[in-house]
Amino acid sequence: MTNLIGSGTDAIDTGDILWFHSFELQDGKTIDGVKPLEIQKAEADIFFAGGLEGKAVLDIGAWDGFFSYEAERRGAARVLATDHYCWSGPGWGTRKGFDWMHNALHSSVESLDVDVLSLDPSALGQFDVVLFLGVLYHVKDPYACLEAAARMCSDHLIIETVTALQNEPLPAMRLYKPGELGGDPTNFWAPNLPALELMLITFGFTRIEAVPSPASGSHPLRKNRSRPLRSKKTNSASHRTIIHAWR
Numbered sequence: 001m002t003n004l005i006g007s008g009t010d011a012i013d014t015g016d017i018l019w020f021h022s023f024e025l026q027d028g029k030t031i032d033g034v035k036p037l038e039i040q041k042a043e044a045d046i047f048f049a050g051g052l053e054g055k056a057v058l059d060i061g062a063w064d065g066f067f068s069y070e071a072e073r074r075g076a077a078r079v080l081a082t083d084h085y086c087w088s089g090p091g092w093g094t095r096k097g098f099d100w101m102h103n104a105l106h107s108s109v110e111s112l113d114v115d116v117l118s119l120d121p122s123a124l125g126q127f128d129v130v131l132f133l134g135v136l137y138h139v140k141d142p143y144a145c146l147e148a149a150a151r152m153c154s155d156h157l158i159i160e161t162v163t164a165l166q167n168e169p170l171p172a173m174r175l176y177k178p179g180e181l182g183g184d185p186t187n188f189w190a191p192n193l194p195a196l197e198l199m200l201i202t203f204g205f206t207r208i209e210a211v212p213s214p215a216s217g218s219h220p221l222r223k224n225r226s227r228p229l230r231s232k233k234t235n236s237a238s239h240r241t242i243i244h245a246w247r
């Protein structure tokens with residue numbers, strides 16, 4: 001499979017790469033992956049609103065690396081991109097896109113093929129900002145994996161995940177049948193906000209903020225909701241949510 005960026009004689013051949021992330025190159029050409037570029041840009045503005053100048057950033061589950069390279073572009077002093085499932089594990093992705101962009105951007109982003117549960121702060125150190133984006137609902141043990149991400153974080157943990165059970169006041173998670181969530185058999189869990197808050201407090205975070213993802217237009221956290229929160233329909237719904245947690 002050949003993927004071309006641009007058109008005509010200026011098209012760039014990216015070979016057999018199956019892109020998940022989208023990118024805009026310095027010459028204005030774009031790579032159109034599964035995830036729309038405008039959504040990624042809107043998410044990055046939320047993730048990095050506090051600034052990254054001089055900070056060390058860890059991107060867990062980096063895949064093609066859009067947010068790793070965006071952190072570098074926004075002034076992070078060090079960025080370490082990690083993945084395993086998509087780079088060399090059973091996922092449909094590879095690290096070819098990450099490597100292609102690393103070369104195209106002449107990037108200094110570091111990379112390490114490692115599973116989230118194998119991340120070791122004694123070997124890698126802790127990071128000012130840890131990104132845990134689009135990972136939590138894919139893992140079979142979300143508590144242990146979130147705890148592993150938290151161990152790597154000295155200050156600010158940013159989570160982007162599917163959430164559910166919005167009307168359940170007790171900390172809870174919804175377990176999905178294979179393929180039920182988004183047609184993807186690797187989507188297992190969606191926590192509610194009380195569950196995320198309890199886990200993060202347990203892991204030593206003192207300030208937690210939840211905001212709607214740009215990918216969820218009808219998110220229940222938005223002020224102008226079109227339907228009441230407390231209904232069977234909305235309680236069974238899932239949404240994409242961004243969580244900021246600070247030590």
